[in-house]
Amino acid sequence: MKMACDLEVDVNGEETFFVDKEILSSFCGRLSELFSKPSVMETAKTLKVVLHELPGGAEAFELITRFCYGGGRVKLNPTNTCILHCAAHFMDMNKEGLIKETEKSLEGISYWMWTEVIHSLKQCQDFILIASSSGVLDKVLDSLVGRIATPVDASPTSSSPESSGFRFSFDTRSTFSGKIGHYRTWWFEDLTSLSLQMVEKVVELMIQRKFDHVSIGRFLLYYLKVSLANSTPEEKRKTTEAVVDLLYSLDRSSVPCKSLFGILRGSSSQNLSKLCRNRLESMIGMHIDQVTLDNLLVPAPTGTESLYDVNLVLRFLQFFLDNGGRKSVDRVKKVGSLTDLYLTEVAPDSGLKPLKFIALASILPDEARDCNDALYRAIDMYLEVHTRLSEEEKMKICCSINYEKLSSETCKHLAQNSKFPSRTAIQALVSQHSKLKNLLKDTNNLRLLGKGSDSDEQIILYAKKLDLSTENEKLRANLEGMQWKVMELEKVCRKMQVKMAKMAKAKLRSNRKSSRSLPKLCS
Known part of the structure; x- marks a missing residue:
């Protein structure tokens, strides 16, 4: 068959090919459709076609021409199958042509080497849209993931x-x-x-x-x-x-x-999207009970007065609470301990605003802390540095304290602490008074059951540790009255113990007399 180079093809601006128009258009639907339309270019001796974004570029077009000139035959292997499959779809080489041949080659992809699969995947990524639409990408991906999943690998x-x-x-x-x-x-x-x-x-x-x-x-x-x-x-x-x-x-x-x-x-220097940063922070927040204090000490963004990014930690804690964190007592207590450590660390920061400190101190539920001593120490440190706070601001900060969860030593310290509002000392003593009443009630219940006087001693020692300042005379009188009642109860208890001891001795003597008379009865 006589062949003429009457078609000039510019492939992606990389290389120009001179080919036979009739031969290529007989296999390539894209060219056949192009030449079926009247055009000024047909009057020229040589036609020129410019192909943009042909998958595989000049290398793929050369293989296509070999296929066309070879009467529909070309040597296929793992290194060129994917390229030719995508190029054939681009050139609209029908299902009975090159597309059919490449699909046959893809059927043997399970026998390809791992490096050949990786190489094919790299080829697909260069023309991913047509690789996806033609189906070749799914086949290569399936082979790759399948090999990774193989137990021996x-x-x-x-x-x-x-x-x-x-x-x-x-x-x-x-x-x-x-x-x-x-x-x-x-x-x-x-x-x-x-x-x-x-x-x-x-x-x-x-x-x-x-x-x-x-x-x-x-x-x-x-x-x-x-x-x-x-x-x-x-x-x-x-x-x-x-x-x-x-x-x-x-x-x-x-x-x-x-x-x-x-x-x-x-990523602090990267301008991440709001959605991305939100997802990253939520992943951390949901497991903040696993982190350490060092992790939380993130420097504040440039331009802010505070040293540490307290807003970030607040978001972490909120994500933790919003995603079921409070359902686990152990987890929420871990977070409570971590938050107290963080509060103590950031409290000396003179640039930390009262509202931020309050938000941080009060964000967790009450069950996050068995004892509020650490929280008190953090607040004490904050008040020591922030000396210009108003009485109202101080009271708002102190509202985060559960006074009933303060130890007697801490209550004593608070009552003598001039940095705290005077009303907080009264609140602390009232809470301790409530504690003593509950302990006394429990002790009375124990006595009714005939129990010992260890709880009485606990109450007296506990009361002695309290600071009974002059501004709380009423509470002082109440506590002294309670001590007197406890002492009276102790006297009653001792009398009962003496009586019980006498009764026990009498019973023992009776038993001994009975045991001595047994031989006479048996003789």
Whole structure:
């Protein structure tokens, strides 16, 4: 057959090919449709076609021409199947042509090597839209994820997320630090060579196939570390947002809080979207009982007066409470202890406004603290630094204290503490008075049951520890009256004990007499 080079094809601006128009249009529907329309160019001796965004570019077009000139035959292998499949769809090479041949080749993808699957996936990411619409991307993804899921290829690592050694350093002047290698699974490194969009698709399929979320979380953290090492600020922002969104779709226990704090600290210079930052903070907040004080000491944003970002911690605590944190007594008490440590740390900050301190001190429910001594010490420190507070502001701060949960030593300290409003000393003594009344009531109930006098001694010792200041004479009289009643009860108790002892001795003598007469009765 006589062939003529009557068609000039510019492929993606990369390279120009001179081919036979009739031969190519007989296989390529795209060209056939183009030449079926009247055009001024047909009057020219040589036609010119410019192809934009042909998948695979010049390399793929050369293979297409070989297929067309070869009468519908071309050598297919794992390295060119995906390219030709997408290029054939682009050129509208019907199902009986090159598309059919590439689909046959894809049927043997289970026999491809791992490196060939990775290579094919990289090809697809360069023309992801047509790879998705043609179906080839799904087949390659399915093969890749299936191989990762194969038991013989599974990572031997079985460490819990809490023991993760991830340490983050997102500063542009440094790279990740920490013993991350031990937690890296065999497929981590190969997948870091994929684009962000392709990684998202791989992870989404893993989640759909119910992969272990801990392994997925570790991979995403590793991918983030590698990707941020050499990227522009905009690329860093996009990668961080994408990784956070994927982490958010995992089980909440899959990612250690320490790693999430690493992302948070590293992203401080990035302009993350509000949604992304909200998700990151909520993931941390839901497990804030797992973090340490050092994690919470995040510097305040530039331009603010305070040293630490108290607003951030308040959001953490709110996320914790809103997501069932208060349902577990042990968890909420852990958070209570952590919050008291944080309050003590930020209290000396002269730039910390009273409203912020009040919000922090009162955000947790009462059951978060068995004892309010630590909270009192934090408030004491705050009042010592913030000397210009009004009496009203001081009272608002002190409203967060449950005086009934203060120890007697702390009540004594409070009553002598000039930094606190005088009314707080009265409140403390009233609460202690209530405690004594309850203890006395319990003691009376015990006496009715014939119990000992240990509780009486506890009440007397407890009352002696209280500060009975002159401004609380009424309370002083009440407490002294209670002490007198306790002493009277003790006298009654001792008399009862003496009587009971005499009765016991009498009973013992009676038993002895009975035992001596037994031999006479038996003789």
